[in-house]
Amino acid sequence: MEKKMLIEGMMCNHCKAAVEKNLAKVPGVTACTVDLAAKTATITLENDVADSVLMDVVRKLDFKPVKML
8 A cells, every 4th residue: 555645845865864764664654755856755554554643754854744645
């Protein structure tokens, strides 16, 4: 299962790495890939994780999770 999130505020590879690393730590997430140009994170899940949980992780990094796509 995959989910995609639109995220505002990521500017560089450090931002990209921080989002990927922290989303990958969420129980149930197997991988995360960020596309800076598209401002999206593609999250691969082994079981369903609430959108609010994923968005809270991004919020705590001081980025703005706009919506799930």
